[in-house]
Amino acid sequence: MKAPRQSDVARLAGVSQSAVSRVVSGDIDRIPAETQERIRAAVKELGYVPNAAARNLRNKRNRLLGVHTFEAVFPHAREDFYFEFLLGIEERAEEIGYDLVLFTSTGTSDGRRRIYRNGTNRLNLADGTVLLGAATDREELARLWHDGYLFVHIGRREVADAEIPCIIPDYVSAADRLVTSLAERGHQHFAYLHSGIDQEAYADRRAGYRAAIERLGLHDRSPGFRGEPELTEEWLDELASGPETAVVAETVGLAEQLRTGLAVRGLSIPADLSVAVLEGPGNEAGHRWDCLVVPRKEIGRIAIDALVARVENPDEEPVSRLVACELVAGETVAAPPQSKE
Amino acid sequence: MKAPRQSDVARLAGVSQSAVSRVVSGDIDRIPAETQERIRAAVKELGYVPNAAARNLRNKRNRLLGVHTFEAVFPHAREDFYFEFLLGIEERAEEIGYDLVLFTSTGTSDGRRRIYRNGTNRLNLADGTVLLGAATDREELARLWHDGYLFVHIGRREVADAEIPCIIPDYVSAADRLVTSLAERGHQHFAYLHSGIDQEAYADRRAGYRAAIERLGLHDRSPGFRGEPELTEEWLDELASGPETAVVAETVGLAEQLRTGLAVRGLSIPADLSVAVLEGPGNEAGHRWDCLVVPRKEIGRIAIDALVARVENPDEEPVSRLVACELVAGETVAAPPQSKE
DNA sequence: CCAGAGTGCTCATACGTATGAACGTGCAGC
DNA sequence: GCTGCACGTTCATACGTATGAGCACTCTGG
Structure with a gap:
């Protein structure tokens, strides 16, 4: 029971293989309707179906896009980082x-996934690939880029001597707007709570925060922002007695810690202090923080479009794109308390 | 910047293309270590990577397994049916x-996915495919089977004139064991709550239920099981006043309805009536029903293994496999009330 | 009646790989 | 010195498709 080929169809229809190829792939300018019909009938009778591999070999195109995550996708997907991106990727594809x-x-025994394994890069099976994963390996990225492989990366990733095309949440602008909106509410004195971990991931947010503070002539003297350990008892005491009316926290976790720290001192959010968070809400339906939302699904879709644009037009310049983040109002920001106005 | 081919590697290493092919694909019986080294070095230097399409064309093998769902995977995955299967599939792959x-x-505008579209079956790109989806189209399945395409289906799917290899949760045995365990608790009189929808999906469960009832000489007179509308007020009245001490429900939804219907009549679960459910617990953390658990992840893994076994050994008979379901205890089964013993 | 254009189709080839067959070499055994 | 054999390597081909070039024929216009 072997699959029929174009040549089988051709024999049945009494034409050549190339005529069949022309009909099935739509190049029918010079094939009269009657012949087409005969060929189509033969196709149907034999149940002919084009062989994707042969087509691909011939065409260099696959209509296949890769998705490479540096960890397993599904196992963590429920609550996970990747999940929403994949939604958009699948949808758009x-x-x-x-x-x-x-x-x-490409998985290794340690659970990490590498692109290159014993010198082999499976990725080239696809026309292009979307890479994502916080733990993206720089060396592999650099090599991939130097090999001229077509890909886009979700999230910013800087690599020396390579210009990785990335789809990047516009944290700079989002952080700036977040501060701006706090300022519009009347806040003048700010503190910044930084996470300490993963310097690079938060660099854009810090830049946006600082830019807004300076542009608007606001005041910030948060120790955390200067790189010192934050959320210590001393820090909290200082905050409680200081002029600050607004805190911008990098993570929800920090904000939660802050809340308890303040509660101990008899202060509540947002009555005494407004707090906004520089990351999206998790799935845990806890306090409704004012925060920004990374449009992950949207980013997935954009990644696919950026990739496909280059797949279909190889002359296209690989460029990085910023994607705007939305600010969502929660219940943790209010006007400054009158006592501090 | 074109991808290097075996012939490029061969030129660099000073050997023939076929020598390169032999080394990269492991047929090295008659190639001395020294030559292998030279070739491997050239492979590395050029960053050679095998062309999947050409390989496939030549071999009929890809190390690529398809996953075809008849609806989008990710969009619903969080709470969804597919999710756990995919976990296992990815993990095992x-x-x-x-x-x-x-x-x-293969998506169409109506959101459904078909395998064959304008005569083309993209699936043949992969070595074999795991199909899943409750709404699986019978005609397409039949055609696929008749075309001799290699696949397994998750879930039972019967098609005339075709023997679809399926990975099937063993609902028959699970339902039987569920009844048996109720009987061991002392229950003699049973009622069965059937869902009315999707006859086929619950056929196995009904068979297992009935088998246990008959084998153990138990009593069942539930109208629902005879195909009449169930959970009517009359039905509930009858149940409340009848000898039944245990109800087996097909879905959690039905069980919940039953609970409220009983509450109105002053009866509670499990004090007055034990209830067990023939499907797994959803994610909603509601009442902890006694129920069965379909080992979805396990099934995904088994599907991959079954598929790969046939991919790697085409003589292998396509067979369906039953996978045992676990029963999990909840808080809705107890001994029958003494009043009815 | 011939040049030129158009029509309907086929020829030949390339895509990159894997592999059975064949080839040349060196060496052991008789 | 010839046969036989193992070894290392290459040759040649097939997989199924798409497509530019080309062939044979018909028609149109001058």
């Missing part, structure tokens, strides 16, 4: 008629 | 070094 390859074969 | 192709390109 489906819309434009591409299939997705999940590169799972 | 990773372990054995296969990549996964998500067939998304």
Whole structure:
């Protein structure tokens, strides 16, 4: 029971293989309707179906887009970082008629996934690949780029001597707008709570924060922002007695800690202090923090579009794109208390 | 910047293309270590990577497994049916070094996905495919089978004139054991709450239920089981006053309705009536029903193994497999009330 | 009646790989 | 010195498709 080929169809229809190829792939300018009909009938009778591999070999195109995460996708997906991106990726791929390859074969025993393994890069199976993962390996990225492989990376990733095309949440602008909106509410004195971990991931947010503070002539003297350990008892005491009316926290976790620290001192949010967070709300339906929302699904879609643009037009310049983040109002920001106005 | 081919590697290493092919694909019986080294070095230097399409064309093998769902995977995945299956599929594929192709390109405007579209079956890009989805289209399945395409289906799916290899939760045995365990608790009189929708999906469960009832000489006179509308006021009245001490419900939803219907009549679960459910617990952390658990992740893994077994050994008979379901204790089963003993 | 254009189709080839067959070399055994 | 054999390597081909070039024929216009 072997799959029929174009040549089988051709024999049945009494034409050549190339005529069949022309009909099935739509190049029918010079093939009269009657012949087309005969060929189509033969196709149907034999149940002919084009061989994707042969087509690909011939065409260099696959309509296949890779998705490479540096960790397993599904196992963590429920609450996970990746999940929403994948939503957008799948959705958009489906819309434009591409299939997705999940590169799972590149896993190592330690649970990490590498692109290159014993010198082999499976990725080239796809026309192009979306890379994502906080733990993206710089060296591999650099090599991939130097090899001229077509890819986009979700999230900012700077690599020396390579210009990685990234789809980046516009944290700079979002942090700036967040501060601006606090200032518009009347806040003048700010503190910044930084996470300490992963310097690079928060660099944009810090830049946006600082830019807004300076542009608007606001005051900030938060120790955390100067790199010292934050959320210590001393820090909290200082905050409680200081002029600050607004705190910008990098993570929800920090904000929660802050809340308890303040409660001990008899202060509440937002009555005494407004707090906004520089990351999206988690799934845990806790306090409704004022925060920014990374449009992950949207980013997934954009990544696919950026990739496909280059796949379909190789002359296209690889560029990074910023994607705007929305600010969402919660219940943790209010006007400054009158006592401090 | 074109991808290097074996012939490029060969030129650099000073050997023939076929020698390169032999080394990269492991057929090295008659190639001395020294030559292998030279070739490997050239491979590395050029960053050679095998062309999947050409390989596939030549071999009929890809180390690529398809995943075809008849609806979008990710969009619903959080709470969804598919999710756990995919977990297992990805996990197992990773372990054995296969990549996964998500067939998304086959979507139609109505949101359904078909395998065959304008005569083209994209699936044949992969070595074999795992199909899943409650709404699986029978005609397409039949055609796929008749075309000799390699696949397994998750969930039972019967198609005339075709023997679809399926991975099937063993609902028959699970339902039987569930009844048996109720009987061991002392229950003699049972009622069965059926969902009315999707006859086929619950057929196995009904069979297992009935088998246990008959084998153990138990009593059942539930109208629902005879196909009449269930959970009517009359039905509830009858149940409340009848000899039944245990109800087996097909879905959690039905069980919940039952609970409220009983509450109105002053009866509670499990004090007055034990209730067990023939489907797994949802994510909603409501009442802890006694129920069965479909080992979805496990099934995903098994599907991959079954598929790969046939991919790697085409003589292998396509067979369906039953996978045992676990029963989990909840808080809705107890001994029958003494008044009815 | 011939040049030129158009029509309907086929020829030949390339895509990159894997592999059975064949080839040349060196060496052991008789 | 010839046969036989193992070894190391290459040759040649097939997989199924797409497509530019080309061929044979018909028609149109001058």
